[in-house]
Amino acid sequence: MTWKSLQVDAVWVRRLTALADQPQNTSGLEAAFLRYGWARPGPEGRPEIEWGGGAASPHEITGGGGEGVGWRLELGDAPxxxxxxxxxxxxxxxxxxxxxxxxxxxxxAGQDDLDDDYGPAWIRRPEAERTDFHAEFRRLGELIRAELGEPDETGSAEMDERWERWDRKAGVVVLERTDDINSYSHYDVIAVRVGTAS
Incomplete structure (x- = not known):
C-alpha cells in the first residue's frame, strides 16, 4: 500500500478558502491566480488559464514539462x-x-503502476496504511477549521467517502475523500474544492 501527498500547508488553505469569499467572477478569480503565482500573464495581459478542463485537462501550477504530475487545479467552467x-x-x-x-x-499487492506519472512535488510514503490517509484528511480539515471554523455540513458514504463543507459569502469550500476519477479509480483521493454554492 502506498500514499503520496502534496505538502499542502496553511498558506495553500488560506488562498483556496479566500476564493470562496470574493466575488465569483472571472476577472477577480484570474487576478487571484496571478497574485498567488498559479498562472502567468498571457500575451494579451490576461492570465493563461484553461477554464473547463476539469480532471481530464487540469491547470498545471508546477510540474509537467517532463517532471510528471505536480501541483495542479482541476477547473470547471469560468464563472x-x-x-x-x-x-x-x-x-x-x-x-x-x-x-x-x-x-x-x-x-x-503488486505495485502502484501509475506512481511514475507523478513528479517530485508528491511525497511518497510506501509503507502507509489507510489510517495514515485518514489522518491526512483530518490534518487538512484542521487547517481549514483554523481559517473558517467548524464546517456547516459533514457526511460520509460507502467506499470510504467523506466530506466536510463550509458555506461562505460567495461560494463553498469542500474537503472530500473519494474515488479518484482522474486515475480511473486507481487511487482514492483527498481534495479541496472551492466553487459556486449549488
Whole structure:
C-alpha cells in the first residue's frame, strides 16, 4: 500500500478558502491566480488559464514539462458561463490501492503502476496504511477549521467517502475523500474544492 501527498500547508488553505469569499467572477478569480503565482500573464495581459478542463485537462501550477504530475487545479467552467459550474479543485493526497481493492497481504499487492506519472512535488510514503490517509484528511480539515471554523455540513458514504463543507459569502469550500476519477479509480483521493454554492 502506498500514499503520496502534496505538502499542502496553511498558506495553500488560506488562498483556496479566500476564493470562496470574493466575488465569483472571472476577472477577480484570474487576478487571484496571478497574485498567488498559479498562472502567468498571457500575451494579451490576461492570465493563461484553461477554464473547463476539469480532471481530464487540469491547470498545471508546477510540474509537467517532463517532471510528471505536480501541483495542479482541476477547473470547471469560468464563472458566469454556466450557472453553478465554476470550481477549482486541488487534489492533495492519493492512496493506492483504492478502497475495495486493498489486498489482504501487502506482499501480494503488486505495485502502484501509475506512481511514475507523478513528479517530485508528491511525497511518497510506501509503507502507509489507510489510517495514515485518514489522518491526512483530518490534518487538512484542521487547517481549514483554523481559517473558517467548524464546517456547516459533514457526511460520509460507502467506499470510504467523506466530506466536510463550509458555506461562505460567495461560494463553498469542500474537503472530500473519494474515488479518484482522474486515475480511473486507481487511487482514492483527498481534495479541496472551492466553487459556486449549488
Amino acid at each position: 458566469g458561463e454556466v450557472p453553478g459550474a465554476w470550481f477549482a479543485r486541488l487534489p492533495c493526497a492519493l492512496f493506492w490501492p483504492a478502497f475495495g481493492d486493498e489486498p489482504e497481504d501487502v506482499e501480494d
